[in-house]
Amino acid sequence: MQPIFFTKLSTIGNNYLILNYLEQPELSLDYANLAKHITNPRTGILADGIIILLPSELADFKMIIYNRDGSRAKTCGNGLRLIGHYLLEIERFNQPQITIETDSNVSILTHEEDLITVDLGFAHSLIDPCHPLSLKSQVTDYCGDIETPYGIWQADMISMGNPHFIIYTDDDHEAFEEEMERISKNYDVNVGMLTVINPNELLLTTYERGSGLTSACGTNAAAAVASAVARRQVNPYELITVHLPGGDLYLKWNEEAHLLATGHCTKICCGTYFFEGEKKDF
Template identity: 25%
Template sequence: MILDFYKYSSTGNDFILLDNRDESCPVNDKKYWQRLCSRRTSVGADGVIFLESSEEFDFHMRYLNADGGEVSMCGNGTRALTHFYHFLTKVDKPTYTFSTMNGVYNSQIDGDTIWIEMTEAYDKQIVDNSQLYSKNIDSYYMNTGVPHCIYLVDDVEEVELVSEGRRIRNHSLFPNGVNTNFISKISEDSYKVRTYERGVEDETLSCGTGITACAHFLWDKGVETSSPINFQSRGGELVLKKEDNSVFFGGPTEMIYKGKLC
């Protein structure tokens, strides 16, 4: 079996993308994709994205984390997949509509920026923090396609992110695991963010659903009332904005190289 693949980076969140519209990819071979995502022995990536056909929409997205497990969607991955679809089909549209396990999304290509209209965040709640984070601050939880905890701290660079994030991710309060985000204010409407991602089991350079959760947290708590909000991740800058009743997040994405899987 030989498969063409494309390596993408969306502000440091890196992915292996494959065209599976002919259903030729062994999507359910968890160990195969897990090995492929290993950085020391194979291509290496935070996840694998499959472009699939859709009768109703422009395309369908399937997403596997680096551990080979399938999850409902990936924010930065949707930006990479929009670019990939446009690259393969050469179809120019003001808005692309695609389906995921989490529902239907719209995306737009605006020069070097790809914007995603996010679905509504849900299951918002303050979680008992006494067993979670070592600092005495609120733990805020919500689902923006995948589950997230958010913490507003003085300086994200002082957080022991991997140890703290891993402990929260594996806590019994979250039987399916949770992604953990720490944010700190840089200036007006600008924040640093760091994220520990389940499935990758490490810090990633950026996380689209994570910064979406962070923006909702800031708006919900009244910390920020304006839009847009700029988030500086270790992989680059992402922007969250509100338009009417919708929330969009945007940033750059790029194809790095093409290869073959043997």
């Protein structure tokens, strides 16, 4: 058995287990298999995934994310804020800002006391990856048709370093949960059902690949705000409240067209998990 020391943190219903290898060598493990077992609610510690914290040659720190199904995520908005909170607690975030390397890019974190903000950078169109969304973007630059049992739906196809479909509706989001799962699996994307409440408020439900229906997805919320700003549904340069099943996340499209996400994080517990590396995958 391999002892794995972890710290569990939570933000708006998202829970991740952080494995800290800043001061000790990274363990040689099958982390995809570990993620499946350690996050199992019956035999492990319930969580949406694991985050491995490492030194970086490109940034101040590096994080690698595995979803609870063992898939590797390129980036994670809520995970970045959780890492920021964790680094604050261990006194490694004493400067005004730090940089975190992910599989997708390098993100900038800032904090005001214990409130963490992550700069998620530009939103890009999945239709034309070289095209960052701007206030001059045309809907055809980032919107495409998808077939569903309900007919042809339009989806705003947006990358935040990972892929997202944003689908607008005024109906109850729960009615489309099965269809969200189908779209996610067919297109290998995170799917967000979005309702515009007013120019500063959105309602969002997300099916996240690798995790399923989730309490919150920071990059999906950023993609939703980018879509709504480009469509002139919400205000740029102002704080937008995104109501998620797990709580509220606050986002802003700033003057550089970067998406900034802000929210509180909480430390839940820490402990040791004993991993039997020869366990078979689910």
